[in-house]
Amino acid sequence: MASLVSAQQAGKATSPGLQDVGAQAIQAMLKQILLDPTVVVEKTGKPLPSNGAWSVGKNAPSSCPQTTNACVRIIYQVPEDEVSCNWVVQLTGDGTDGIILEQNKDATRYFLRKLTxxxxxxxxxxxxxxxxxxxxxxxxxxxxxxxxxxxxxxxxxxxxxxxxxxxxxxxxxxxxxxxxxxxxxxxxxxxxxxxxxxxxxxxxxxxxxxxxxxxxx
The missing domain is CATH 3.30.2420.10 (TonB)
Known part of the structure; x- marks a missing residue:
């Protein structure tokens, strides 16, 4: 899989604490997903590029459980392709792993969950x-x-x-x-x-x- 992220891109225009959590959530999520190179974007007829912009939602998603573990919405956007993929990720343990609780249709279309x-x-x-x-x-x-x-x-x-x-x-x-x-x-x-x-x-x-x-x- 092509490199998808510099985690430092996460959480732009957000608080430092949320940015750190977002970077952790992205790294935890990247262990579990693959960009599917066989699926093309309708607008371009080409696979979704791997140089899109990552960001972190500012508000806690409603699907996050009531626990002390951090839970955030992660967004991967390619504006010129009119694609916005997002996932709700709850961090576990020391924050290096996480659970994907929810994902939208674009995330399901362009990315594969990776199972061992x-x-x-x-x-x-x-x-x-x-x-x-x-x-x-x-x-x-x-x-x-x-x-x-x-x-x-x-x-x-x-x-x-x-x-x-x-x-x-x-x-x-x-x-x-x-x-x-x-x-x-x-x-x-x-x-x-x-x-x-x-x-x-x-x-x-x-x-x-x-x-x-x-x-x-």
Whole structure:
């Protein structure tokens, strides 16, 4: 993902305390989101640029719980593209991590929530194992293919992109990835899109024996 932020941009024209909280919230949030380069802005026909302006809302959002943890609205704007993405983020612990409580339609459209293997493992509803390509099996081509799944708000895989892996094993991995489904990821009461990496391991079992494929999110 392209660099999205200098956290020092956060909270311009706000109090120093709010600016510091905003910078923390942005850094915590950037651990959890990806700018989706495959989605284009309607006005320009190009992906959303990564050099937009960050700011912090001055008032506490209504979705913030009544706790001692800081909770702010973070805004990412690209005015010339008429795009304004915003998230409500509650900081946790020492302020280096946070929970995204809410996000608007632009944030859902242009950004993906980024989930690790451990976070997504319990969200898998159905999975399809790849078919070991006969030519690859005969040539004893083995290895791991990493696929980045872009999952819609309904939990269906809307895109599957190769991250790495042997060329002969890629098409079967892409086909299998489209056969997976997940529980929807919620931000407050709204389902949102997310991305996660899935690894398909192809292994030959020895001369005269079959080959097999295993997978793990």
């Amino acid at each position: 293997s451990s976070q997504v493992s319990d969200m898998v509803l159905t999975r399809k194992q790849p078919t070991y390509p006969p030519l690859a099996s005969a040539a004893r081509v083995s290895g791991s293919v990493v696929v980045r799944a872009v999952v819609s708000s309904s939990g269906a895989v809307e895109k599957a992109l190769i991250v790495s892996g042997p060329e002969m094993l890629r098409s079967s991995s892409i086909d299998a990835m489209h056969g997976w489904s997940f529980k929807p990821l919620m931000a407050g009461t709204e389902p949102v899109r997310f991305g996660t990496d899935v690894t398909f391991d192809y292994r030959t079992m020895g001369p005269g024996s079959s080959s097999k494929v295993t997978s793990k999110p």
